[in-house]
Amino acid sequence: MAPVFRLWLALPLIALLVACTTIQVEPLPEGMTDQPPANWAARTRSLSQFDHWRLMGKLAVRQPSDSGTAIINHWIQQGEAYDLALSSSFLGMGSTTLKGVPGFIELTLPDGETYRSGDPEALVQAATGWQLPLDNLIWWIRGLPAPGGDFRLLFDASEQLAIIRQAGWEIRYDRWQTFLPDQPSLPARITALKDDKRVRLVVSQWDRHEVTP
Template identity: 70%
Template sequence: MRFLAIATLALTLLSGCTSIQLAPLPEGMTDQPPADWVRRSQALTSFDHWLLQGKLAVKQPSDSGTAVINRWQQQQEHYDLSLSSSFLGLGTTRLQGVPGFIELTLANGDSYRSSEPEQLVKAATGWSLPVDNLAWWIRGLPAPDGNFRLLFDQNRQLAILEQNGWEIRYDRWQTFVDELPALPARITALKENKRVRVVITEWQREN
């Protein structure tokens, strides 16, 4: 069943590449996937148990701030994300959940639950974060739900992913895990006047 799910997603990745129209294409970009895209996307889709560390920066009109990603553990759809930031209150803020549900624990111990993850994060921190999609975008994959557009650079590397009103730019790729393709090392996500930047310093596979 898992193989069939991965194969289905791979076909979706190819068929969905033209679901959002951009005209003209940015200079030096193509919307034609490279020959190894299906193999690569299958490998990254299967990479669904992992642990990473890094930094997060949010810039928006109302407020901006940075945070250290102490620990982001992903086990299939379940995420457990621990952030430290003076903006969030000199301590650790923890986000746990699955798509469509989140539990957020602030540094002072207050805990909140919601079926609207993005709305809860915004209410608690003031930040607009595409929580449900990040686990996909962080690997260089479109989320399963919603139209998307992929653009590749002259090196046939994914450069831009557009989905759900966000433009995700892949600024740097790096080999973190043996037997896997290169993974994003720096990502910039843009939506209207909002910007979210993620820098990954360590990424490893979990069993």
């Protein structure tokens, strides 16, 4: 077979390989980088170990069907177990408590009626109309990606975490604050976006929470 003929046969194959290996990379937002700062590994270790806390603040949810706000009377985290107490006049929620671990939740309404489910997000949405990714939020609230899923981290010009993209959500860290002297700065305001839904969480206080016997 003539060399020129072999070359013509190879050209379509080369073009196909080039097309298959071309990866569309989403451009970075202006002023941001996906390269972690030098202290990111140490910071991640410290925040991962910070898994016993109590915080207070405010939660605001906006979605096409309804919107509302709630006071976070407390969010107590002990390892994987959480105890979240909310107060809101929205949709008659009143004082609602959510207790659980990843993959399980117990929700108690103001009238004392209790519901349990192995799908925390679905139960919260059915009871309140709000879509709250609770299992992931336990990590996002500390400025960490949730384990077991793909994610992308974006850092701003001051080398602070600005955005986590994971599970279809974009988590924006609007403000950081030093709440505890022996911990890195912690999120003070977070905005979570997914499609036409927005969840905003403002933290007024972080404290350590001692393990109960």
